[in-house]
Amino acid sequence: MSEAAPRDVVVVGGGPAGSATAARLADAGHCVLLLDRAHFPRPKPCGECLNPAAVAALAALGVLGAVQAAGPARLRGWRIQPHDSLAFSGSFPDDVNGFALSRAVLDEILLDHARSRGVVVRMGEQVTDLLWSDGFVVGVRTRAEEIRARLVVGADGLRSIVVRKLNLLRRPPRLRKLALAAHVRGVGDLDEQGVMYVHEGGCVGVAAVGDGTANIVVVAEGEEAAHVAGNRNGYFDRTVRRYPALSAAERIEEVLATGPFDWPTRGAVADGALLVGDAAGYYDPFTGQGIFRALRGAELAAGTAGAALRHGDVSAAALAPYERARRRGFGPGERVQRLVEFFVARPDLLKAVAGRLARRPALADALIAVTGDLKPVRSLLSPRVLARWVF
Numbered sequence: 001m002s003e004a005a006p007r008d009v010v011v012v013g014g015g016p017a018g019s020a021t022a023a024r025l026a027d028a029g030h031c032v033l034l035l036d037r038a039h040f041p042r043p044k045p046c047g048e049c050l051n052p053a054a055v056a057a058l059a060a061l062g063v064l065g066a067v068q069a070a071g072p073a074r075l076r077g078w079r080i081q082p083h084d085s086l087a088f089s090g091s092f093p094d095d096v097n098g099f100a101l102s103r104a105v106l107d108e109i110l111l112d113h114a115r116s117r118g119v120v121v122r123m124g125e126q127v128t129d130l131l132w133s134d135g136f137v138v139g140v141r142t143r144a145e146e147i148r149a150r151l152v153v154g155a156d157g158l159r160s161i162v163v164r165k166l167n168l169l170r171r172p173p174r175l176r177k178l179a180l181a182a183h184v185r186g187v188g189d190l191d192e193q194g195v196m197y198v199h200e201g202g203c204v205g206v207a208a209v210g211d212g213t214a215n216i217v218v219v220a221e222g223e224e225a226a227h228v229a230g231n232r233n234g235y236f237d238r239t240v241r242r243y244p245a246l247s248a249a250e251r252i253e254e255v256l257a258t259g260p261f262d263w264p265t266r267g268a269v270a271d272g273a274l275l276v277g278d279a280a281g282y283y284d285p286f287t288g289q290g291i292f293r294a295l296r297g298a299e300l301a302a303g304t305a306g307a308a309l310r311h312g313d314v315s316a317a318a319l320a321p322y323e324r325a326r327r328r329g330f331g332p333g334e335r336v337q338r339l340v341e342f343f344v345a346r347p348d349l350l351k352a353v354a355g356r357l358a359r360r361p362a363l364a365d366a367l368i369a370v371t372g373d374l375k376p377v378r379s380l381l382s383p384r385v386l387a388r389w390v391f
């Protein structure tokens with residue numbers, strides 16, 4: 001069955017990227033349909049930390065009040081604890097903070113916001129293919145029907161079907177990491193700090209998410225990931241118990257697993273389609289910037305897509321300003337992510353860097369500000385900051 005009149009936009013995926021893009025395009029007067037294969041709340045392995053830039057993006061979207069009313073935990077910075085070496089802490093500037101909040105709550109708030117802006121949301125509808133006409137994407141196929149739209153937004157996360165059907169995956173994912181996530185009780189007061197323990201073969205991230213509950217993500221790298229096979233609960237519990245500060249942690253749910261993480265795309269636009277959020281490209285969750293990029297990407301995407309729809313031209317060329325804005329906005333941060341992953345995978349180097357950062361708190365603050373998307377990457381290269389690295 002095929003719908004007669006095409007909608008303006010069909011958004012595939014109702015996570016932060018899809019909900020925010022849909023809400024913004026509906027706000028601009030477009031007729032938007034959002035499809036998600038899941039029924040929310042759906043399992044989504046995530047560290048659930050919103051960095052200060054993500055908080056600002058929630059405010060810009062108009063949902064900060066609803067997020068605050070949901071009682072998130074405040075996040076003032078991060079402590080990084082490499083195995084067998086000094087820990088270092090970095091704080092966000094005094095006037096800003098991040099939040100940590102369960103994804104079940106956050107994603108529902110964002111989806112409700114999209115509904116309130118007039119987006120038609122249909123859950124439990126999996127997109128299986130794209131519809132084409134003369135080389136242009138003109139809609140999507142679900143298990144039940146064909147839906148025509150002037151523009152298709154792929155916001156369907158890692159392993160996006162939209163990316164694969166557009167042939168925009170640059171190469172198969174190869175960052176061989178596996179992440180295990182669960183909520184726990186009993187880790188005590190984290191003093192509004194996230195903590196990242198780094199050990200040979202992986203790391204453990206901990207953040208309070210409110211209501212006496214904490215989120216723990218265990219990452220197993222490379223060959224270590226093979227030890228998880230078939231026993232994700234056991235591996236998670238064993239790894240968490242390695243750390244005395246977490247020995248009282250009591251897991252309150254089944255462990256969720258995900259990996260590999262990287263999702264290298266060749267671009268984020270095509271004739272009649274664009275990609276946003278993880279679908280548009282993803283590297284590594286260590287620095288926890290994904291939700292900010294989903295929300296900020298939605299803002300950039302909706303700006304370009306809105307203009308393209310108004311002018312009646314949704315070709316890749318008309319959508320290209322979005323692609324360029326993404327490169328400018330996210331490119332430098334991605335290079336920092338790669339650098340961080342380089343050090344995390346080399347314990348001796350990390351130990352040396354951690355020692356230096358522990359002795360120079362201002363330098364640690366500068367690094368945390370960059371990974372928190374508060375300061376541009378070039379701020380790490382200013383003469384003042386460079387001098388702190390050297391002396």
Ligand SMILES: Cc1cc2nc3c(=O)[nH]c(=O)nc-3n(C[C@H](O)[C@H](O)[C@H](O)COP(=O)(O)OP(=O)(O)OC[C@H]3O[C@@H](n4cnc5c(N)ncnc54)[C@H](O)[C@@H]3O)c2cc1C
Nearest residue numbers: 013015016017037047048049127156157179277278290291
């Ligand atoms: C282990 C881990 C820890 C992380 N920790 C953090 C953190 O602390 N802070 C942070 O900011 N980021 C973190 N991230 C990244 C963050 O989770 C993502 O960047 C964010 O969820 C991206 O949002 P999205 O909307 O693009 O995708 P998603 O949230 O994944 O949403 C995609 C949606 O698309 C739907 N979908 C998929 N396929 C189809 C289909 N065929 N048809 C219809 N619907 C479909 C899915 O059901 C899903 O609801 C972490 C990631 C991982 C893996």
